[in-house]
Amino acid sequence: MRIGFVGLGRMGMAMTARLRAAGFALTAWNRTAREVPEDLAVVDSLRELVNESDVVFSMLIDDAATMEVHETMFGGEVSGKLFVEMGTMRLDTVARLAEMANARAARFIDAPVVGTVAPALQGKLMTLVGGDADIVDMLTPMLSAFSRRIVHCGPVGAGMAMKHCVNTVMSVYFAGLAEAVGAGAAAGLSLDQMLDVVLDTPAALPALAPKVDVIKGAELPVAFSVAGACKDMRVIAASGRTNGVPMPVTESALASFTEVANNGMADRDLAVVVQRYLR
Numbered sequence: 494m495r496i497g498f499v500g501l502g503r504m505g506m507a508m509t510a511r512l513r514a515a516g517f518a519l520t521a522w523n524r525t526a527r528e529v530p531e532d533l534a535v536v537d538s539l540r541e542l543v544n545e546s547d548v549v550f551s552m553l554i555d556d557a558a559t560m561e562v563h564e565t566m567f568g569g570e571v572s573g574k575l576f577v578e579m580g581t582m583r584l585d586t587v588a589r590l591a592e593m594a595n596a597r598a599a600r601f602i603d604a605p606v607v608g609t610v611a612p613a614l615q616g617k618l619m620t621l622v623g624g625d626a627d628i629v630d631m632l633t634p635m636l637s638a639f640s641r642r643i644v645h646c647g648p649v650g651a652g653m654a655m656k657h658c659v660n661t662v663m664s665v666y667f668a669g670l671a672e673a674v675g676a677g678a679a680a681g682l683s684l685d686q687m688l689d690v691v692l693d694t695p696a697a698l699p700a701l702a703p704k705v706d707v708i709k710g711a712e713l714p715v716a717f718s719v720a721g722a723c724k725d726m727r728v729i730a731a732s733g734r735t736n737g738v739p740m741p742v743t744e745s746a747l748a749s750f751t752e753v754a755n756n757g758m759a760d761r762d763l764a765v766v767v768q769r770y771l772r
Contacts, residue, residue: 496520496635497546499539499562500580501527504606505552507613508579508639509533515638520545524558539565543574548635552579555724556586563590572598575628579604579620581660581725584650584732587623591649602628603649604636605656609716617641621659623652657729661743664722666698667766668746674708675770684709684771704764712761719766720759723750 496519498509505521506529512519513532520534522542529535536542543549543566553559559582566576576594578587578601587603594601602624612618620640622629629645636643646655670691677687688705691697707713726747733740753759753766 494635495545495547497522497542497549498552499523499542499549499566500552500554501529501535502552502554503610504613507610508550508552510614511616511639512635515634517635517638524553524562540569543569543571546574548575548577548632550577550579554580556582556728559586559590563593567593567597567599573600575600575602575632577602577604577632579606581605581656581728582653583728583735584653584657585735587650587653600625600628601649602632603652604632605653606640607656607659611716612641613639619644621646621652621655623647623649623654657732660722660725661729661740663698663700664726664750664763665742665746666700667704667764668749670701671749671767671769674767678771704762704767707762707764708767710768715760715762717763718760719750719754719763722763722766723747723754723759726750 496512496517498505498519498521501509501521501523509519509521520536520542521529522536522539539562549566551559551562553562559578559580563576576599578590591601602622604620604622606618606620608618616639618640619642620636622643622645626645629643633643644655646652674684674687678684688708692702726743730740730743730747733743749769750763750766753769758765
C-alpha cells in the first residue's frame with residue numbers, strides 16, 4: 494500500500510514521523526517549501542504524489558486550502574484511490590469532498606484527530622473516523638501508528654461531527670474559566686489560589702493541569718494556538734447554523750478568543766484566553 498501525505502505543518506510532521514517509525518513508506522507534499530528529515534521523501538508536484546499513492550492523507554489549515562488541494566488532486570485519474578481528510582473543517586465541506594471523490598470513482602473518509610503535536614509524536618492521538626467500515630479496517634494499521642484509540646463514528650461526516658463536539662467543549666471550557674478567574678480576581682482572589690482550588694474539584698478537566706503554567710503567564714511551546722481555536726470555532730458555529738442549531742455559547746467563546754487574538758496573542762497557546770480579564 495503506497496501512502497501519500499499532504500500537509501507538513503506541525504501535526505503533519507509529527508504524524509509522518511510516526512508512520513515512518515512504524516515502517517510505512519510514504520511520500521509527502523507541502524504547499525510551501527520547508528525543511529524535512531532526510532528519510533521523508535517529498536515531491537514537488539501534487540499530481541505526482543497522487544499518481545504514486547494508493548492512500549492519500551491530508552492535514553491542512555482550513556477549508557479553503559483543503560478544497561483547493563483536493564480540486565487539484567481530483568483533476569487527474571484517481572479511480573480506486575482512497576482519500577483520508579484529517580483536518581478540522583465544516584461539515585458541508587466534508588460532504589462536498591465526498592461527492593467529488595465519488596464522482597471520480599475514488600473513496601473518501603474523514604478522520605480528524607483529538608490531540609496536539611506532543612500526543613501525535615507519542616502515538617496517543619484519538620482518531621475519529623467517518624466512512625465505510627471496510628475502509629476503517631484497512632486503515633487501522635496506519636492510523637494506529639499515531640493513535641491510542643480509533644473510533645468509527647458512523648458514515649462520512651460523522652468523524653468530523655464528533656470532532657466538532659470535542660472542540661466545542663474544550664473551547665467553551667477555557668472561555669468560561671477566563672470569566673470565572675476574572676470575576677474571582679475582581680473579588681480579591683489570587684490566580685494561584687483559584688487554580689489550586691479548581692484543580693481539586695470536578696470542575697478540572699484533564700486538559701487544565703497541563704495548561705496551568707501557560708495561564709500563569711509562562712511562554713511555553715504552543716500545543717494549540719488561539720488562532721487555531723478561533724478557526725475551529727468559526728467552522729463549528731457555521732456548521733451549527735447550517736444544520737439549524739443555535740450556538741450562542743460557542744459564539745460567545747469565539748468572541749473571547751477573537752479579542753485575545755486581536756490583542757497580539759493569536760500565536761500563543763489557547764489557554765492564554767484565561768488571562769483575558771486579568772490584564
